[in-house]
Amino acid sequence: MGTIYIDDKAVEFEPGQNVLDAARKAGIDTPYFCYHPALGAAGSCRICAMETVPQKEGEKPRTVMTCSIPAQDGQQFRFKSPKAKQIQKAVVEFYMTNHPNDCPVCDEGGDCHLQDTTISVGHAYRRYDGQKRTMPDQFLGPLVYQTMNRCVTCYRCVRFYQDYALGDDFGAMGSSNHVLFRRTEDGAFDSPFSGNLVSVCPTGVFTDKVYRRKYSRTWMLEKAPSICSGCSVGCNIEVGGREGTLRRVQPNNEESKVNPYFICDRGRYGSHGTESHSRPKYVSEQGKVVKTSPLDALKIALVRAEGHVGILGSVEEDLTTNLALKAIAKEMNAPFSPFISPQQEALTKTAVAANHNAPSISDIEQSDAVFVVGELTEHAPMLDLAVRQVIKAKKDVYVLHATPSHLVTALNKLQRGHVKALAPSQWQDCLTQINTAVHDGAVEDLWIKDVANALKQAEKPVIIGVAELLNTADISLLNTITESLAPAAKMAIALPSAGSVNAALTAQENSCAELMTQIESDKIKTLVVVGSDPLNTNNPHWHALHDKLDQLIVIDKVLTKTAHLSDTLLPLAAWPERDGMTINYEGRLQRFSKAFARKTATIDAHSMIETLMKSPETIEQWLTELAPTLPQAGDDGIIIEKDKLKCTELPLEQKTNPPAIQSTQPQVALSKWFGEGYVADHAPEIRSLKPGSSASINPKLAASLNLSNGDQLMIICGDQKLVRPAVISSQVADLTVALNQADMRLLQADIASPLCLERTSELFIDADKKEEIKNIIGSASVIMMGEA
Numbered sequence: 001m002g003t004i005y006i007d008d009k010a011v012e013f014e015p016g017q018n019v020l021d022a023a024r025k026a027g028i029d030t031p032y033f034c035y036h037p038a039l040g041a042a043g044s045c046r047i048c049a050m051e052t053v054p055q056k057e058g059e060k061p062r063t064v065m066t067c068s069i070p071a072q073d074g075q076q077f078r079f080k081s082p083k084a085k086q087i088q089k090a091v092v093e094f095y096m097t098n099h100p101n102d103c104p105v106c107d108e109g110g111d112c113h114l115q116d117t118t119i120s121v122g123h124a125y126r127r128y129d130g131q132k133r134t135m136p137d138q139f140l141g142p143l144v145y146q147t148m149n150r151c152v153t154c155y156r157c158v159r160f161y162q163d164y165a166l167g168d169d170f171g172a173m174g175s176s177n178h179v180l181f182r183r184t185e186d187g188a189f190d191s192p193f194s195g196n197l198v199s200v201c202p203t204g205v206f207t208d209k210v211y212r213r214k215y216s217r218t219w220m221l222e223k224a225p226s227i228c229s230g231c232s233v234g235c236n237i238e239v240g241g242r243e244g245t246l247r248r249v250q251p252n253n254e255e256s257k258v259n260p261y262f263i264c265d266r267g268r269y270g271s272h273g274t275e276s277h278s279r280p281k282y283v284s285e286q287g288k289v290v291k292t293s294p295l296d297a298l299k300i301a302l303v304r305a306e307g308h309v310g311i312l313g314s315v316e317e318d319l320t321t322n323l324a325l326k327a328i329a330k331e332m333n334a335p336f337s338p339f340i341s342p343q344q345e346a347l348t349k350t351a352v353a354a355n356h357n358a359p360s361i362s363d364i365e366q367s368d369a370v371f372v373v374g375e376l377t378e379h380a381p382m383l384d385l386a387v388r389q390v391i392k393a394k395k396d397v398y399v400l401h402a403t404p405s406h407l408v409t410a411l412n413k414l415q416r417g418h419v420k421a422l423a424p425s426q427w428q429d430c431l432t433q434i435n436t437a438v439h440d441g442a443v444e445d446l447w448i449k450d451v452a453n454a455l456k457q458a459e460k461p462v463i464i465g466v467a468e469l470l471n472t473a474d475i476s477l478l479n480t481i482t483e484s485l486a487p488a489a490k491m492a493i494a495l496p497s498a499g500s501v502n503a504a505l506t507a508q509e510n511s512c513a514e515l516m517t518q519i520e521s522d523k524i525k526t527l528v529v530v531g532s533d534p535l536n537t538n539n540p541h542w543h544a545l546h547d548k549l550d551q552l553i554v555i556d557k558v559l560t561k562t563a564h565l566s567d568t569l570l571p572l573a574a575w576p577e578r579d580g581m582t583i584n585y586e587g588r589l590q591r592f593s594k595a596f597a598r599k600t601a602t603i604d605a606h607s608m609i610e611t612l613m614k615s616p617e618t619i620e621q622w623l624t625e626l627a628p629t630l631p632q633a634g635d636d637g638i639i640i641e642k643d644k645l646k647c648t649e650l651p652l653e654q655k656t657n658p659p660a661i662q663s664t665q666p667q668v669a670l671s672k673w674f675g676e677g678y679v680a681d682h683a684p685e686i687r688s689l690k691p692g693s694s695a696s697i698n699p700k701l702a703a704s705l706n707l708s709n710g711d712q713l714m715i716i717c718g719d720q721k722l723v724r725p726a727v728i729s730s731q732v733a734d735l736t737v738a739l740n741q742a743d744m745r746l747l748q749a750d751i752a753s754p755l756c757l758e759r760t761s762e763l764f765i766d767a768d769k770k771e772e773i774k775n776i777i778g779s780a781s782v783i784m785m786g787e788a
């Protein structure tokens with residue numbers, strides 16, 4: 001640490017910081033536009049000017065741009081000198097010659113960095129009386145809105161999109177005073193991180209189109225620090241609501257230990273699924289609205305059950321909710337499980353237990369070798385963004401996958417030959433060979449040797465797996481490989497849902513099997529389902545269980561298939577509408593606050609505890625044992641001790657392994673889209689970008705079936721069959737058919753289930769269907785850009 005002096009005030013700095021960094025940390029309100037803490041400085045805006053103080057006899061003061069001057073011990077600067085102030089004011093006046101005077105109607109108003117800077121430097125009058133330059137706006141899809149006339153050419157947008165997020169469909173065009181920032185053609189961005197253009201733009205060129213549509217201003221919002229429920233990363237967000245509805249989601253603050261500056265598009269726009277017109281808002285019995293409070297209706301329904309009750313929580317819910325449901329179930333002597341299948345329970349508990357040494361996003365960014373198993377972008381986008389920083393730093397990144405992925409596309413541009421596509425049933429053998437090579441055993445595959453060598457030679461290697469795509473044996477192998485590497489090696493398993501750790505820690509042994517057994521044996525005639533959708537799975541067993549129930553009570557914040565089939569439907573408060581706590585993939589316990597209340601009554605964990613529990617102190621006791629000191633909303637959270645993340649049993653280890661399959665038979669692989677999720681699937685704007693159903697296959701398999709892009713492919717799995725348009729992509733592993741979750745449910749198929757394939761006739765495809773197929777192939781071509 002060193003010391004510089006600004007206006008005779010001592011300012012401490014860390015090695016590597018520039019003068020602007022140090023000044024900002026010291027609370028000196030230095031103006032800047034092109035600088036961003038995560039992106040660095042471009043030196044293009046010229047507004048962070050200060051004047052140097054001569055250190056030697058005969059030396060004269062110099063005007064410097066502080067964003068490009070490394071801080072060195074003993075340096076002295078004048079921020080408030082007349083010359084520095086004159087430059088700062090002149091720069092703002094220059095930018096304002098073309099900037100429109102649309103602050104009263106600008107969606108950035110109140111959050112505008114240019115607006116704040118203009119006032120802080122004292123610019124008030126426009127002396128230039130010439131015509132303002134005007135620039136054409138571009139249609140950028142349903143998420144981001146562009147107003148190009150507001151641009152000050154700071155290049156932050158391009159530096160984030162291309163240099164930080166490694167996107168290539170957006171950039172700077174033109175020159176001199178006619179630079180435009182746009183895509184090569186109109187339409188939505190390809191990147192899963194495009195919404196961050198709204199955050200990095202200092203002037204309002206890029207604004208949140210969803211927030212814009214829900215007309216509001218920042219000072220009108222009821223805001224609170226919250227946690228994203230989109231995936232297991234648990235990003236820190238700020239939620240803004242108004243008049244009982246969600247208006248805006250954005251990153252919380254740059255000091256966050258989880259996600260300092262950015263969030264993914266699923267996190268920013270997916271939460272708006274709770275504003276869907278179909279959301280349950282009132283109590284309904286047999287599909288008819290009943291005028292009563294949700295809690296009264298729940299109490300009446302439970303009395304009607306006469307003690308024959310079971311409770312199904314959710315892997316999507318927070319710790320507070322699952323803990324409350326578990327405690328209520330215990331007082332009622334009722335079985336409780338947050339899992340919809342014993343397989344899900346076994347896999348989740350295995351993955352949570354494996355995350356005892358999980359890296360943070362910062363750890364991943366600073367790693368010198370990363371090995372990813374699975375399509376990371378589509379399951380945990382912010383972990384993918386951290387891996388991209390390793391790629392950008394030219395450190396080794398290797399990816400084993402089966403279906404198209406944005407991370408594979410990005411990696412192929414900068415590190416050729418670092419990806420390997422294998423059918424899901426072959427992953428275990430590949431990981432076994434990597435484990436052999438890490439222990440200096442003989443293997444023939446050059447790619448496997450390269451992966452093992454990169455991991456062994458690294459000082460801070462990181463291995464990341466995707467739980468939803470792995471079986472328990474795969475996770476065990478990844479754990480073994482990690483333990484064989486350098487002491488600083490870390491491993492993370494991206495968990496299936498935001499509440500996976502919450503569910504694993506609150507579930508008793510075999511909790512789901514016990515719940516299902518009691519329904520089968522008629523001991524339970526009423527099932528309470530909270531935030532879960534068991535009747536929308538590829539497990540037909542739940543439909544048989546539903547037939548045995550007298551009463552199905554569903555409490556949820558979105559209208560699911562299970563909610564459709566419920567006897568009693570009650571509204572549940574979404575995360576931004578309540579207080580709660582949750583634990584992310586790295587074992588970080590975080591608290592979130594209620595930002596706003598809906599105008600209609602909802603149920604949450606706290607109201608259930610107050611209404612239904614006799615001894616709520618048992619919950620406080622459980623939390624005290626988990627963490628003696630609980631976090632506050634907006635702070636860094638608390639990392640749970642490793643021993644407390646261990647789950648006790650893995651009862652179905654063998655059942656979660658892949659089914660036996662012949663080496664020449666095609667098999668199923670799960671293909672997810674980065675924007676989908678339990679709540680996000682109900683958000684109209686982001687859902688409008690979701691690709692249609694298709695069957696992605698490898699060119700070799702397509703040639704063997706005489707298939708071209710768009711041809712109809714019949715997929716047969718056991719007794720089930722499905723016809724989907726074929727999309728040919730070299731990112732799909734050989735002998736693999738990549739299907740989305742909905743199609744896997746229709747086929748009642750699991751990952752690596754064997755398939756039979758047939759090319760079908762196009763004689764009966766109508767014109768509308770052909771247009772839909774063209775759109776599917778068009779959207780799939782986005783992922784194929786940059787392929788080998």
